[in-house]
Amino acid sequence: MRRQGILLIVAMLLFSMVVGCSTKSALETKEDDHPLKVGLSLSTLNNPFFVSLRDGAKKEAKQKGIELVVADAQDDTAKQASDVEDLIQKKVDILLINPTDSKAVAAAIQSANQAKIPVITVDRAAEGGKTLSHIASDNVEGGKMAGDYLLSQIEDKGKVIELEGIPGTTAARDRGEGFHEALQDHDGVKIVASQPANFDRAKGLTVMENLLQREKGVKAVFAHNDEMALGALEAIRASKKDMIVVGFDATADAVKAVQKGTLSATIAQKPEVIGKKAIDVSSLAAKGKKVDKFYPVPLKLVTKEQ
Numbered sequence: 426m427r428r429q430g431i432l433l434i435v436a437m438l439l440f441s442m443v444v445g446c447s448t449k450s451a452l453e454t455k456e457d458d459h460p461l462k463v464g465l466s467l468s469t470l471n472n473p474f475f476v477s478l479r480d481g482a483k484k485e486a487k488q489k490g491i492e493l494v495v496a497d498a499q500d501d502t503a504k505q506a507s508d509v510e511d512l513i514q515k516k517v518d519i520l521l522i523n524p525t526d527s528k529a530v531a532a533a534i535q536s537a538n539q540a541k542i543p544v545i546t547v548d549r550a551a552e553g554g555k556t557l558s559h560i561a562s563d564n565v566e567g568g569k570m571a572g573d574y575l576l577s578q579i580e581d582k583g584k585v586i587e588l589e590g591i592p593g594t595t596a597a598r599d600r601g602e603g604f605h606e607a608l609q610d611h612d613g614v615k616i617v618a619s620q621p622a623n624f625d626r627a628k629g630l631t632v633m634e635n636l637l638q639r640e641k642g643v644k645a646v647f648a649h650n651d652e653m654a655l656g657a658l659e660a661i662r663a664s665k666k667d668m669i670v671v672g673f674d675a676t677a678d679a680v681k682a683v684q685k686g687t688l689s690a691t692i693a694q695k696p697e698v699i700g701k702k703a704i705d706v707s708s709l710a711a712k713g714k715k716v717d718k719f720y721p722v723p724l725k726l727v728t729k730e731q
Contacts, residue, residue, distance in 0.1 A: 461519070461711050462492045463704065464512035466505055466533075468525040468549070468594075470497040472624060472652060473676045474696050475523065478548065481700030482521070489708055500591070500623075502529040509533035513540045519707045520544045526593040527552045543710055547703045548696075550595040557710060560702050560720045564596050567692045567724045568603025568649075571671045574690050574726055575607075575645050578669045582613035583644030586636055588629055588657060589621045590649035597621075600649045600673060617643065622653045629656025637664050645669035651679035651691055658687055675727050683727055693725040 465482055467475050479495055486493040494515060498505035502525045512520060513536060520537045522544060524530035531553025537544050543557045550559050575585065587604065590597030601619070608614050617640050622628040629648060637643070637660060645668055646661075648654035654672030661668060672679050675693035682688035699722050706716050 460490055460492045461708065462494065462515070462517045463519050463521060463707050464509075464515065464517035465493060465495045465521045465523075465547075465703075466498060466508050466512065467495065467523045468498050468505070469500045471499070472650075473678070474650070474674045474694070475548075477676075477696035478523070478700040481697030482704050483700075484697075485701040485704040489704065491704060491708065493704070498525050500525055502526045505530065506533045510536060513537060513542060517542060518711055521547055521703050521707065522551065523547045524549045524551050524594065526591070527595045527598075528593055530554070545703060545706060545710070547699055548596060552595070558706055558716050558718055558720065560699055560706060560722065561596075562694045562699070562722045562724050564599035565603040565606070567673060567694070568600035568605075568647075569607045570603070570724065570726050571600075571647050571673060571690070571692055572604040572607025574728070575647055575669060575671050576611060576614065578689060579614070579644045581611050584615050584617045584640065584642055586633075586640065586643055586646045586657075587616055587619040588632060588646065588648040588653045589619055590624045590653075592621050597624075597649050604647055622648070622656070624650045624652055626652040626656040629653030630659050631656075633657040633660035634663075637661070637666065643668055645671070647671050648673065650674050651676045651688075654688060654691070655679060655682065658682065662687075675725075680727060683729055686729055690726060690728045693727045695722050698722050 470476055496508035505525050520542050530551050534544050534551055534554025538555045546556050546559045548561045618636050620632055622632040646657050651672035651674045654670050658670055669689045671689055672691040675691045679691045702720055709716050
């Protein structure tokens with residue numbers, strides 16, 4: 426009887442160990458099988474640049490087995506706030522935000538902070554709330570590159586128009602800052618107008634039409650993105666004027682225009698790389714690894730010659 430009791434105790438201990446190991450394995454398997462869920466809130470998908478950014482993120486997410494949930498704010502700050510709340514409710518593990526407005530997005534980021542969801546900004550930085558990292562081109566340097574090229578084409582003399590992006594976005598502010606920095610010590614160059622056209626092609630056309638009626642003898646235009654630059658080109662063609670036009674982003678339509686010689690130059694960002702990098706950084710953060718506060722993506726001047 427004593428021997429049977431000992432055997433029974435040993436059997437029970439072995440059983441509990443097996444059950445314990447099985448339970449642990451099940452938990453580990455469940456954790457391993459749970460895909461990382463990343464939310465991506467974009468300012469608009471009505472701009473080819475952000476479509477490319479999304480596609481870069483989607484491709485990388487698929488390769489890494491990450492679930493990516495994309496929301497299009499349609500350039501509406503209120504909708505972006507609602508989109509972020511929806512992504513929080515969907516229990517995303519990490520939130521990627523491309524702000525419609527760098528200041529207005531702060532409240533949405535704070536909501537994610539309260540939900541303990543790490544936030545990474547892409548292309549445009551946020552001014553408020555706690556963010557883990559920022560992934561973008563150096564927009565100040567890009568604006569300076571555009572300004573330096575424009576100066577070389579007009580030989581440091583003449584009237585210039587600047588078409589600005591959406592007011593309140595860091596991209597518009599930083600590109601403008603770099604552009605003005607390039608021109609500031611050139612007394613022969615005068616910026617006769619700096620007017621928002623909201624990163625939009627139709628708006629770029631309308632604003633440029635109005636400026637051409639008001640300003641005479643303009644030699645060059647710098648637009649904070651290619652969509653506005655292409656809209657400005659339509660207005661310039663209709664007015665039968667000839668001037669240097671420099672854009673920013675190197676979208677497919679813009680590069681074609683550069684190759685044709687209608688658009689003088691554009692600054693090449695790499696939106697696909699920004700999207701890919703955002704997913705890579707999300708993956709690192711989810712594993713508890715340290716990530717940098719800023720990941721710069723290289724820029725390049727695109728002209729017909731290069």
